[in-house]
Amino acid sequence: MTLLLLGLALGALAAAAAALPVHLRVPVSCLLVAGACVLAFLGAVAELRSGHVSTAHTAALLPMNGIELRLDPLAALFIATTAFVGFAAAIYSIGYAHGPLRSRTAVVSFALFVTSLLCVPAASSVATLLFAWEMMAVTSLLLLLAEHRRRAQALDAARWYGAMTQAGAAAILLGLLLLAAHSGGQDFTAIRAHAPSISIPIRSIAFVLVLLGFASKAGAVPLHVWLPRAHPEAPSPVSALMSGAMVSLGIYGIIRVGGDLLDGGVLWWWLVVLALGVVSALYGALHATASSDLKRLLAYSTIDSMGLVLIGVGAAGALRTTGHPHAATLSMVAALFFVVAHASFKGCLFLAAGAAERATGTRDLDRLGGLARPMAATTVLFCVAALAVIALPPFSGFAGEWLLLQGLLHGFSDTSTATVIALLVGVVALALAAGLTAVAFVKALGIGFLGRPRTQGAAEAREVAPTMRLAMGILALPCLLLGLVPGLVIPMVARAANAGFALPSASPVVPGAGLDLSGFNGAIEPALLAIAIVAGLGAIWMTLRVVANRATRRAEAWGSGREVQTARMQYTATAFGEPLQRVFTDVLRPDNDLEVTHAAESRFYTQAVTYSNRVDDAVERSLYRPVISALAWWGTVARRAQNGSVHRYLAFSFVALVIVLVVLA
């Protein structure tokens, strides 16, 4: 706990470092933030390994009786993940920050953003949690607006982001206050003690409110609309932190309140969580294949990954309430392991996307391409993270997805049909989402980085600063390590799952580097698998050197003998995703229009044909637009009443006063 407090203090100091002159300000502040993350990481890992709970209480710093921090394994796991991504993001932003990002507000907000991210999991009273939550929301909003002068959409994104974060925070506050009111004290220990005594309807209302708030932060579908707008517009280290750390705090919230404070509660809660996960996974993956803006693709993929985690959490909750603690532990461990893995590969992907955007000046996949040769390091790191997302064997994504699937499979022995159906739907969602994610990331890698440069910007790309590459490397490392030896991390994750859901603390995996499920028949040894793959590659390479002709020649790529082969003949991202759009056309409802401009002389000769395809968010169009237009209409009506006459305003208040008195009488 002391290490964590030291870390938070260092974070605050980093914020103070903004006072330095411009060229000193960014490096010093970032290094301090990195130091803070290292301290927090060490504190969290020590806590995870030892497993004992430590608390800290500083009275009178805040009106509602001070800040209350409690470090238990669940909090420690999320702090460790956040600290790791924060460390990499801090190193990255040393090389990345330029222009508006070096302003005082940007530096202070970045430092406070990381500090509040580290503080949220440790908060153990309603006031502290909300304080840290709001600080996180406000600082990330400021960072989102850092570059609004250069990009107008940043304003629009900030508006959406601000509105939905505050609405979410309000829902969380309402839910927690409802609980605090019924348990006579606003710190979590009191709530935890009184939870069983609170009646089920009250607990359900509180859980639903809290779920709304945290699910919107985790990007669950009906409440996800801010995510594909905010992440692309934020500076890359910030969007890496958002996707890697901030989004998983939504998951943390659901587990902490639903599992820990309300002690599991009722079955239908967790079926709702699972349903949210299923819808998010499918919707996110589908839109990832349809978006041709690299960062928007990554944002939708975050929604998809968080959907998978919600499926794991929902399954764990459902299995626990229907009395299958062992299967529940497996699902919960799978979900938490996936959160850790997701933080590292999604963070690395966003940093790499930022590097590509910095080098070429664009994020649009249809205008990228051919970055493999000039930006070899970035391409390799993006490739490692992308293969991890697609869940291919030696990488961390595969271990995560395998655990998730085993968790769902071994839940089938359950009895209640509702759970079994839910688990089956979960498996289907997992499968389709995995397939769609593969399409999305082959598109991102193949069209974004490989092939020939489609625009002048892409052609002149040059490798980015060494600190940026170092940061990407740091985040790419766990993509491989967690994939090769997941067994080493599982005991710690199991301790966190136990703290979250009060499940049997025995780790669901037999100790060892691989994943050998204890109590269930299923195992994989990723390390040996990796050795086998390397051996296979080596054997094939050797036989070819012996047997095959080693002469190699470079020639023009075969395009059925065309005279001139330009880069424009390559497939674009829109074209790559078009078949899937056609298959899922009633979900995505793309609006593509075709304009044929005929030659002046005669209609039979066309001068130019332009085809444009736009897929905007179906949920946003069908759910949010009507609500917004209704509010806008109400706004115009209210505007007419405000015509600047003082008397009219006074009359309003007078009439109101009289009405109140009449009502009182």
Next chain:
Amino acid sequence: MTATVSTVHVWSGIAISVVQVIALVLGAPLALGLMAKVRARVEGRVGAPIRQPLLDLRKLLTKERVHAEHASAALPIVPFVVAASVVVAVAISPLISTSPALSESADLLVVVSLLLAGSVALAIGGLDTGTAFGGMGASRAMTIGALAEPALLVAVVALAIQAGSTNLPAIVAGTLAHPAWAASPERLLALGALSIVVLAETGRLPVDNPSTHLELTMIHEAMVLEYAGPDLALVTVGQAMRLGLLVALIANLFFPWGVATSFSPAAIAIGLVALGLKVTVIVVVIALVEVRTAKLRLFRVPELLAGGFVLAVLAVVTGLVTR
């Protein structure tokens, strides 16, 4: 399930894996040759000899490699990844015996992911060439792969529910122990779903026509237009072994008799012969089906895969109901 693995077992496991790999490296092209022969005879032609694919591969190895000038370092690696992923999948799957090397991690999901790794590598190679055909092939192949994934995984779930685990040797041994499983309705439904998925994954008719010359109709072929000589040999062997492996898995999962459960050389020999017989029968059936069917329009393929998916879900539901 952590068997005390003595060194003898480990070495004999590796030996079995090596035998399996060699059997598939030689056997799979022969299977393709057999399919071509059956197709030729049905069309009234004498057709190339069954060993023709092997001759083609031997000749390809003597030719030089040609790399596209704009391609990055990814293109030359792709053939190796495609071949290696299939080789490892074959090495650990229970084709001849239920305990090749690494058999405890011979999970059906691992095999599926290794094959996915192969197709992802091919797609990335296709995009890296910088030509229209590579992109087109990659886009179509990945789309069909994505749509086939649910049917594949739900079929795996159906098998796992019945056998209690997704571990392949466990399922095969379980079926050997309970012959009733092989004929159970969920096993047959899962067979239907898996065979549809196999047709889609390996690019056979009615999903994709391997011997088409018109680039616009290609799905798999368009991605490999760029490979020459040894690269093409690797990719072709990889594709052939992918078909051989999937066919062998379907054979062993639904008709496991003959698969060796002990390490005695006799059992291994029987396993090899049984595998050859089973694969030959299935391959001939596939060839006969192919001759009679025409290629589906690209956007009719999702309906086929949706059918496979429904079969798989039915398999799971019947499995749960009758349990």
Next chain:
Amino acid sequence: MRPRSAIRSLFATPATEPAPKPDEADSDGRFRGSLQLRHVDAGSCNGCELEITSAFAPTYDAGRYGARLVASPRHADGLLVTGVVTRNMDGPLRKTLDAVPEPRVVVACGDCAVSGGAFADGYGVASRLSDVIAADVEIPGCPPHPAAITEALRGLTGR
């Protein structure tokens, strides 16, 4: 008549004529039983194409000797060129030739490819195949007989 069922036709005797005795003289068997060619129509009147099709049809069945037409020059051992080289096809022909990996062979099929043939001095004609590259195997005839084509391919595969 109702098409025979697949299985019955599987075991029926194939319609292919028995393979004539290969004359050892000109078959160098360079490709040892496996020959893939990329057919390039450099300006042919489609007469030769029809004969090539029937060469691979059941009656003459060139496939039986291991010869095959492939979609991409990268997969091929050589070009099967038909027709006189027209202005538009001069560039693509050279590109296709360059795309074929060594060791490669060029088979000129039909009089047009061999020596300009009927359209030698047509207005669209740019050059002869011999100006682009010397053909290794020449199949005379306008159009050449399918047996002659099969014979030439057998020469290359040596079977």
Next chain:
Amino acid sequence: MTLYLEVLEIAAGAVLVCAVVTLWRRDVRAIVTILAVQGVCLGIVAGDLAIHQRDLALGATALLVLAAKGLVVPLLLRRVLRKDPRSRETTPLVNIPASLVAAAALIVLSYVVSSKIIALDPSPATRLVPLGVATVLVGYFLLVTRQRTVSQIVGLLVVDNGIALVTFLVTSGVPLIVELGASLDVLLVVVVLQVLATSLGSRFGSFELDELTELHD
């Protein structure tokens, strides 16, 4: 005992009557003098209570009220009026008879409302609370329906007197600090309104508040 009660009732009644008269009169200067009278009555109420309860702090407050509301504020308002040439009130938004009927209704309403307050602690002083509430409502009505800036200031001050009256009657005065705070607020408002009035006067030439309607977008 009865002298204390009679003085209290008369003074409180006078406060309400003054409020109603400010509604009734058109001449702005007359309204300002009535406001001064109301301030004095309020002072008397406070003084009467102070004497009756021998509470020194309340005595100080009474003197403060007398000084501020009886003398200082009316003087300030008169100075503003001297600068404004047209002293007659332009036709108010609601004509006088309607205003008076409204005042009557408001008085009835305040009686109905304050019956609950009286029920809490029925002492002779609290029985007069409806008068205070009525003064507040009438003052508010004046504020809403008058267009001249000065009359709006008067309306505001009447509201403030009403509130002070209620506090005196109910809790025999609020602590000095609160009283001072409230008075400071009133003074501030008066200053602001005065500045507004003069600037409006210089800019638009007239004190019509309705010119503000042009400001809206």
